[in-house]
Amino acid sequence: MELYFTNRRRALAVGEVPGIERAELSDLFGRRLALDGTPVLLDLGMRPVEPVSSWFRHLALMGRSVKTMRKYAYVALRLSEFLSQAGTDLMSATETDLLEYRALRTRExxxxxxxxxxxAEATAINRLYAWLVAEGYVAARPWRGDGSRDSLRNSVTRDLRVRHMTLEQYQYFRDVGLAGQLPDGSVDRSFRGRSPHRSRAGAELGLLTGMRLGEWSTLLLPELDLDGARPREGVEIQLAACAKFGRSRTVYAPRAALELVRTYLLLERRHVVTAAQATLAKRRPDLFLVDADQDGRGKLRGVLEGRRVTRTIRHMPPELRAITVMDTGDGLEPLAVFVGLGGTMPHPSTWDKIRWRAWERMRLHAADLAAPIMPTQPWLFHDLRHTFALQLLRFLMLRAAQDGAQSGMPMSTLADHIAYNPLLIVQRRLGHASPATTYIYLRYLKDPMREVDEAFAAWAAQDELTYAEIGRELLTRGTEEGSGDATQR
Known part of the structure; x- marks a missing residue:
């Protein structure tokens, strides 16, 4: 079995499908019967494997994101292949078959x-079988369960993993790992990384806004308003389609983050875009070509797939943002803030490679006296979001305590509590659906490792003595205490 994902533009570019006229093909794709990125599972004869492929289409029609469908597709592929090797299939599988699959994945x-x-994998299997039952393919799920518990799950609750950076660690990650400097701040002339200003600007934007990688890396130039914003101002960004679960929220990007983005635009981005003009010209029919004159109301007008359309920026998904360009008269200008080779928006996997290369550089210089303490696991871009949350929460709680001490009065009304509560403010900034998620950050307001160091500071000072000297001191102390007790008796 082979897993594929639908792509209307590629299919139309091929132009010829046996048994289907080009006009008919264009009509089929024009009706958008399947969302781009919808999985299709094919057998060796290139025929859709049912009922899995129909479940994929159901997910697309229900509005599941491309990312979610991809995850579910690989779960279904692995399970289908395992059952096939066991001589059965999804409709005939028993509880024993599925428990053996769990044992394979988690132990063997x-x-x-x-x-x-x-x-997470069990959740996908549960939803697959819920659909199979609803469509009448099977009478019931092949494993037992009572309420929220069933034999397929481990009943392990996934907790929010919070990893945050100190200021020294962040600067080391940004400047040494991503930008190629040396730990002492000097230039490393042996650095051969690509687009260090882009990586540095992205990290700063992620840290100072609390946005996720999928949010800040897909921003468009009009959203930052770098031409219109005054030098001393930040900007507010309206997130929607690129936010997690499409949950709308407003993000504030401060001036410090915008300054690094401006530096990247001036020193790197224009050269990358100039070198990509030939590639962009070849792709012109597949791009969203927006008009040079826009109304500045958060919408883009232009030509997409041969039709005049208007799109609201905050509702544009990442795949549309990646192909959005403007004809400036001197060439095609991608509207994505961050661009890579070919003038395209870097894929998440590209940012992942950048992060890994940064980690290797940081490990290379970890022995330098100017380098901070390194964690055992590589930093994630998402750790910038956690750092933002903790720093903002710590600042707001300290300010609330100071304001309360100065006024001598507690918050008098429920409205005051909601408006000025630090946790609720951070919840709104991060876009958490529930304050319970934000409460988890309270555990990390104090660094437990630093508290351990302080608690045992006096004990740790003994490490300059030899074991013999420590033993002699203890014996002497015990003798003196013993003689003192004898005298008292």
């Missing part, structure tokens, strides 16, 4: 997955 394969990862 060369690199078993974590229990929390299995919980």
């Amino acid at each position: 394969q060369p690199e078993p997955i974590a229990k929390t990862t299995w919980e």
Whole structure:
């Protein structure tokens, strides 16, 4: 079995499909019967494997994101292949078959997955079988369960993993890992990384706004308003389609973050775009070509797939943002803030490679006296979001305490509590659906490792003595205490 994902533009570019006229093909894709990115599972004869492929289409029609469908597709592929090797299929599988699959994934394969990862996979399998039952393919799920618990799950609750950076760690990550400097701040002339200003600007934007990687890396130039904003101002960004679960929120980008973005635009981006003009020209029919004169109301007008359309920027998904360009008269200008080779928006996997290369550089210079303490696991771009949340929460709680002490009065009304509560403010800034998620950050307001260091500082000072000297001191102390007790008696 092979897993594929629909792509209307590629299919139309091929132009010829046996048994289907080009006009008919254009009509089929014009009706948008399947969302781009919808999985299709094919057998060796290139025929859709049912009922899995129909479930994929159901997910697309229900509005599942491309990212979610991709995750579910690989779960279904792995399970289908396992059942096929066991001589059965999805409709005939028993509870024993599925428990054996769980054992394979969590214990027996060369690199078993974590229990929390299995919980996510079990969720996909549950939803697959719920659909199979609803469509009448099977009478019931093949495993037992009572209420919220069932034999397929591990009943492991996934907790929010919060990792945050100190100022020294962040600067080391940004400047040494991403930008190629040396720990002492000097230029490393042996650095051969690509687009260090882009990586540095992205990290600063992620840290100072609290946005996720999928949010700040897909921003468009009109959203930052770098031409219109005064030098001493930040900008507010309206997020929607690129936010997690499409949940709308307003993000504030301060001046410091915008300044690094401006530096990247001036020193790197224009050269990348100039070098990509030939590639962009070839792709012109597949791009969203917006008009040079816009109304500045958060909308873009232009030509997409041969039709005049208007799109609201905050509702534009990442895949549309990646192909949005403007004809300036001197060439095509991508509207994405961050661009890579070919003038296209870097894929999440590209940012992941950038992060890994940064980690290797940081490890290379970790022994330098100017380097901070490194964690055991590589930093994630998402750790910038956690750092933002903790720094903002710590600042707001301290300010609330100071304001309360100065006024001598507690917050008098429920409205005051809601308006000025630090946790609720951070919840709104991060876009958490529930304050319970934000409460988890309270555990990390104080650094437990630093508290351990302080608690045992006096004990740790003994490490300059030899074991013999420590033993002699203890014996002497015990003798003196013993003689003192004898005298008292």
